[in-house]
Amino acid sequence: MEPCSYTISQAHDLLKKRKLSAEELLRSCIKRVENVDQSLNCVVHRNFDSALTEAKKLDTSGNFDSPLSGIPYLAKDVFCEKGVPTTACSNILRDKDYLPPFDSTTTKRLKTAGAISFGKVNTDEFTCGGSTESSCFGVTKCPWNLERVSGGSSGGSAAAVSADECLFALGTDTGGSIRQPAGYCGCTGIKVTYGRTSRFGVMSYASSLDTIGTLAKTVEDAALILQTMAGKDPLDGTTSSVPVPDYFSSLHTSIKGLKIGLPKEYFIEGADPEVIASVRAAAKIFESLGATVTDISLPHTTYGVATYYVIAPCELSSNMARYDGVRYGHTVPHPENLLDYYERVRSEGFGAEVKRRIMIGTYALSAGYFDQYYRKAQKVRTLVKKDFEDALQKVDVILTPTAPTPAFKIGAHTDNPVQAYLEDAFTIPASLAGLPGLALPCGFSSGNLPIGIQLIGPQFREDLLFGVGHAFQQETDWHSRKPKL
Numbered sequence: 361m362e363p364c365s366y367t368i369s370q371a372h373d374l375l376k377k378r379k380l381s382a383e384e385l386l387r388s389c390i391k392r393v394e395n396v397d398q399s400l401n402c403v404v405h406r407n408f409d410s411a412l413t414e415a416k417k418l419d420t421s422g423n424f425d426s427p428l429s430g431i432p433y434l435a436k437d438v439f440c441e442k443g444v445p446t447t448a449c450s451n452i453l454r455d456k457d458y459l460p461p462f463d464s465t466t467t468k469r470l471k472t473a474g475a476i477s478f479g480k481v482n483t484d485e486f487t488c489g490g491s492t493e494s495s496c497f498g499v500t501k502c503p504w505n506l507e508r509v510s511g512g513s514s515g516g517s518a519a520a521v522s523a524d525e526c527l528f529a530l531g532t533d534t535g536g537s538i539r540q541p542a543g544y545c546g547c548t549g550i551k552v553t554y555g556r557t558s559r560f561g562v563m564s565y566a567s568s569l570d571t572i573g574t575l576a577k578t579v580e581d582a583a584l585i586l587q588t589m590a591g592k593d594p595l596d597g598t599t600s601s602v603p604v605p606d607y608f609s610s611l612h613t614s615i616k617g618l619k620i621g622l623p624k625e626y627f628i629e630g631a632d633p634e635v636i637a638s639v640r641a642a643a644k645i646f647e648s649l650g651a652t653v654t655d656i657s658l659p660h661t662t663y664g665v666a667t668y669y670v671i672a673p674c675e676l677s678s679n680m681a682r683y684d685g686v687r688y689g690h691t692v693p694h695p696e697n698l699l700d701y702y703e704r705v706r707s708e709g710f711g712a713e714v715k716r717r718i719m720i721g722t723y724a725l726s727a728g729y730f731d732q733y734y735r736k737a738q739k740v741r742t743l744v745k746k747d748f749e750d751a752l753q754k755v756d757v758i759l760t761p762t763a764p765t766p767a768f769k770i771g772a773h774t775d776n777p778v779q780a781y782l783e784d785a786f787t788i789p790a791s792l793a794g795l796p797g798l799a800l801p802c803g804f805s806s807g808n809l810p811i812g813i814q815l816i817g818p819q820f821r822e823d824l825l826f827g828v829g830h831a832f833q834q835e836t837d838w839h840s841r842k843p844k845l
């Protein structure tokens with residue numbers, strides 16, 4: 361087994377015993393990137409030399425006490441790292457590489473814990489999408505089938521983890537961007553409670569929904585990473601001061617007597633029968649571990665997609681206003697006047713999907729339409745949130761598929777963005793409610809494509825989700841299957 365395919369726990373054990381060096385581990389990941397990334401297109405910026413310097417420093421110091429010390433990872437291309445090009449996979453920042461003068465809180469905390477960032481991975485432009493097809497670097501392919509998407513927007517992160525290019529990757533999740541690609545690529549992804557992790561230094565999409573999380577090979581690894589990432593950050597006023605529990609010890613809690621709810625709105629006709637069958641089989645495994653499974657209802661689920669696709673574009677349109685080509689990013693020569701400058705910078709810099717959303721958002725926020733769309737959407741959002749509150753009085757966690765289908769073909773939705781938006785139907789509701797969701801592999805389709813489950817829990821109960829997910833991974837081996845590349 362090559363070191364790049366280790367889990368964090370396996371690598372940590374060997375690093376600590378000095379049976380593996382941080383440099384060997386990193387070189388193994390770099391070699392893997394060099395061997396497979398030409399066909400996958402995950403890595404959009406390589407930071408290998410400075411990462412190797414870090415690894416050598418760690419080897420000399422011999423300090424491998426922290427579980428993340430010497431662990432190589434890749435960051436979605438929206439995490440600012442000082443001096444490292446960060447583009448949100450948009451021409452508006454790529455043209456004249458944006459070099460952040462500071463670190464995001466997450467990458468800073470990881471650095472303090474000894475983790476080594478060695479590159480940036482692909483995302484849909486400004487994380488708008490579910491396939492990486494809107495990236496200015498082109499699509500990331502699914503490691504299980506190169507004709508299919510890896511999902512998105514954290515598709516580069518999910519594919520890189522599943523292909524063993526790194527030990528873990530950072531992602532962001534606004535409406536499903538960690539959970540859906542985790543499902544498509546067969547890895548584990550945690551979307552946290554809104555406010556659990558700091559967003560400082562991460563490029564925004566929709567500020568009332570954005571969360572920072574991670575994609576990993578196992579639930580155990582995800583718990584170790586979140587331990588370092590989570591918690592109050594003075595630089596992000598939306599982070600919560602709710603104490604961060606010890607995620608590692610919560611992995612070993614028994615799930616006997618745990619109540620799991622299956623919401624009937626997620627087991628509908630439009631969903632692929634193989635997906636439904638795999639999720640039901642997962643429910644059986646939980647039952648065999650002593651949990652009770654009951655049917656529940658989340659009646660406003662059907663309004664989730666429409667609600668989200670008003671709120672998210674509105675907030676995007678406001679967040680994108682800062683990209684004006686004046687302070688950084690794309691510029692154009694010889695403008696006639698300021699307006700001409702803005703128009704040309706933004707029409708050349710932004711891609712079609714981001715433009716579409718800026719237009720929808722600006723329209724829905726304009727005087728006269730605000731009440732009709734944005735305010736109305738916020739009201740429906742409250743109803744969606746209330747559905748979960750009611751359901752979580754009756755059950756401890758909710759079990760659903762991560763997406764209605766396995767990874768779709770590249771280009772399948774190019775002519776029909778609304779069809780693409782429907783792929784998010786199962787991840788959006790928990791995002792609207794600000795709840796944590798854990799995605800993990802639960803099977804394969806007859807075409808050998810991964811299928812994922814999502815566990816949704818109460819606010820700030822990532823610990824509970826980790827416990828339930830870990831119990832599942834102790835009983836199954838879906839998470840240890842590898843794509844042939």
Ligand code: GLN
Pocket residue numbers: 487488489490512513532533534535536537538565672784
């Ligand atoms: N696919 C969803 C969208 O396009 C979710 C994206 C995300 O979570 N960043 O908005």
